[in-house]
Amino acid sequence: xxxxxxxxxxxxxxxxxxxxxxxxxxxxxxxxxxxxxxxxxxxxxxxxxxxxxxxxxxxxxxxxxxxxxxxxxxxxxxxxxxxxxxxxxxxxxxxxxxxxxxxxxxxxxxxxxxxxxxxxxxxxxxxxxxxxxxxxxxxxxxxxxxxxxxxxxxxxxxxxxxxxxxxxxxxxxxxxxxxxxxxxxxxxxxxxxxxxxxxxxxxxxxxxxxxxxxxxxxxxxxxxxxxxxxxxxxxxxxxxxxxxxxxxxxxxxxxxxxxxxxxxxxxxxxxxxxxxxxxxxxxxxxxxxxxxxxxxxxxx
Numbered sequence: 001x002x003x004x005x006x007x008x009x010x011x012x013x014x015x016x017x018x019x020x021x022x023x024x025x026x027x028x029x030x031x032x033x034x035x036x037x038x039x040x041x042x043x044x045x046x047x048x049x050x051x052x053x054x055x056x057x058x059x060x061x062x063x064x065x066x067x068x069x070x071x072x073x074x075x076x077x078x079x080x081x082x083x084x085x086x087x088x089x090x091x092x093x094x095x096x097x098x099x100x101x102x103x104x105x106x107x108x109x110x111x112x113x114x115x116x117x118x119x120x121x122x123x124x125x126x127x128x129x130x131x132x133x134x135x136x137x138x139x140x141x142x143x144x145x146x147x148x149x150x151x152x153x154x155x156x157x158x159x160x161x162x163x164x165x166x167x168x169x170x171x172x173x174x175x176x177x178x179x180x181x182x183x184x185x186x187x188x189x190x191x192x193x194x195x196x197x198x199x200x201x202x203x204x205x206x207x208x209x210x211x212x213x214x215x216x217x218x219x220x221x222x223x224x225x226x227x228x229x230x231x232x233x234x235x236x237x238x239x240x241x242x243x244x245x246x247x248x249x250x251x252x253x254x255x256x257x258x259x260x261x262x263x264x265x266x267x268x269x270x271x272x273x274x275x276x277x278x279x280x281x282x283x284x285x286x287x288x289x290x291x292x293x294x295x296x297x298x299x300x
Contacts, residue, residue: 028104029103110127191299199295209282221242223265225265
């Protein structure tokens with residue numbers, strides 16, 4: 001039995017090596033160049049039919065199209081005129097406006113799924129990018145290590161919880177990274193970060209100052225900080241650039257060794273450069289700043 005197991009493992013390994021390895025591909029897209037007003041219309045017109053292939057021979061597995069929330073089988077291709085079978089995979093045939101996105105799913109590619117995706121993603125793990133959830137009518141794209149939901153206005157990223165798991169301390173006025181509070185930012189995508197941080201300073205000048213660093217040449221950055229400096233005292237301030245310090249809290253008026261709350265809110269419309277967005281903190285002046293474990297941010 002022991003020898004049989006070894007032989008079986010060798011055979012399975014050989015079979016695994018013999019299987020083709022598929023690299024991830026980017027789904028081709030085009031648009032409708034004419035509206036599809038009827039749910040029974042079998043011929044549609046696209047801006048470019050170059051990436052759309054008819055089944056060969058007819059009747060075999062077909063290239064599929066995804067328009068709005070409808071899946072369609074391709075039956076014939078005549079340049080930019082495509083003959084289709086409507087409402088396949090349990091989807092509903094519906095009308096479509098001119099200019100609607102048309103996602104092209106080759107027959108050999110498993111780019112259609114029946115479940116939602118969320119959280120982190122690893123490029124190359126799935127056969128295609130984006131992936132089409134035809135049951136829930138979603139289009140998911142792996143962007144910067146996170147699944148993002150394609151919407152009419154662009155990308156909607158899923159919420160990602162970021163935690164400070166051990167106390168962050170800084171006894172200087174020099175900024176350093178707050179561990180755990182960073183995220184990848186893809187080019188030409190927008191992000192938000194909302195933080196609730198419990199902090200204390202061991203001197204009246206040791207309240208937190210914050211800044212955020214990130215990719216060069218963003219389209220816009222909006223950083224707002226507010227919170228308490230004492231039991232009944234409040235301050236706020238804002239910045240509109242990366243690496244721009246916000247020093248609103250605890251500059252000489254901080255209640256010493258008292259847990260207080262800072263809210264840090266960030267909006268980034270990123271430009272052409274990908275990179276990492278990171279929250280940094282330091283003490284405003286003399287004394288030690290501590291940000292307590294369990295403090296958290298929600299990034300989206």
